[in-house]
Amino acid sequence: MEITKKKIGELGGSEVTAYTVKGKNGMTMTCLDYGCIITEFIVPDREGKLENIVLGFDNIEDYVEHSPYFGAVVGRIAGRIKEGRFTLDGKDYHMAKNNGENHLHGGERGLDKVIWNLETKIETDKAQLIFTYESPDGEEGYPGNVSLRTVYTITDQNELVIEYNGTTDKKTILNLTNHTYFNLSGNxxxxxxxxxxxIDSDKFLELDSGLMPTGRLLDVEGTAFDFRNGRKVADGPASSHPQNILAGKGYDHPFVLNRKKQPAIKVSCEESGRTLEVETNQPAVVLYTSNQLEGDFLINGNVKAERYLALCLETQKHPDAINHPDFxxxxxxxxxxxYSYTKYSFKVE
Structure with missing residues (x-):
């Protein structure tokens, strides 16, 4: 295991540094201290060819100007909060409406847009990037001074483990996830x-026209949302199910995990032979198939943005849970x- 670092730019007078971890089997991950952003993740295909399997940018300016949360830790609350408001112990809190009439991924300057402190640690068969951040009381409208710790552990077994820890000095709300966009075809x-x-899930959350959970759980049985035995992602865009159409002809939905088996999630690419298995202690995963990914910018230096270019597997508690007592x-x-734990295992078939 080895870790290298280099400065890639400045924001607000502070340096932004990229850290690269390389394992003995060729797996390489690069991430920033800005937003804990995973910018590149290189793993072998069935022929041993090393290629990048995540979406990202080559410079910090594109992350600031264009990024749809590529590779970042998002929060304090992942996903949307209806109308940007909630009540806690009888007090009303109001946050930025940065997604139509709703609050999204922690607000205008969520955890994806701050520079975290970072320490590195190397052991025999693993390396760790340990990020810490002190989120002050009132930041983006959230109560409490919250101490946050995000640990990326990379192993020689081609695994990435992401762990989150958080404590507060006042009652607050917290629900973090990672927003990496995966494409196992390579580059x-x-x-x-x-x-x-x-996906080991019998039910998913119904969404309204603003992509907010209605509170209803829908059965996956007989729909394009039934991933229990595996299915092509293409089935979503081709589906006439109102929920697929509402999400932009695809998926942007929370799936309630059965939590009966691990891995709870598996992604396979027949073209490359790469597979991704996901284990988590979280009760749900938001599947987003980049239905809205478009713009006049290049991804990974030379790829034009287009719909369905990648998928996100955002392990977390249910979105807008603070406004749904039964979540x-x-x-x-x-x-x-x-505490939140998710492990990503990269293999080939």
């Missing part, structure tokens, strides 16, 4: 429509510790 040479996806709670009280 985004094709879309993810022919990727096969398997798993995202409330964090003083003296409690928030």
């Amino acid at each position: 985004a040479k094709s879309t993810i429509l022919e990727h096969t996806l398997q 798993p709670s995202v409330v964090l009280d003083k003296g409690e510790e928030y």
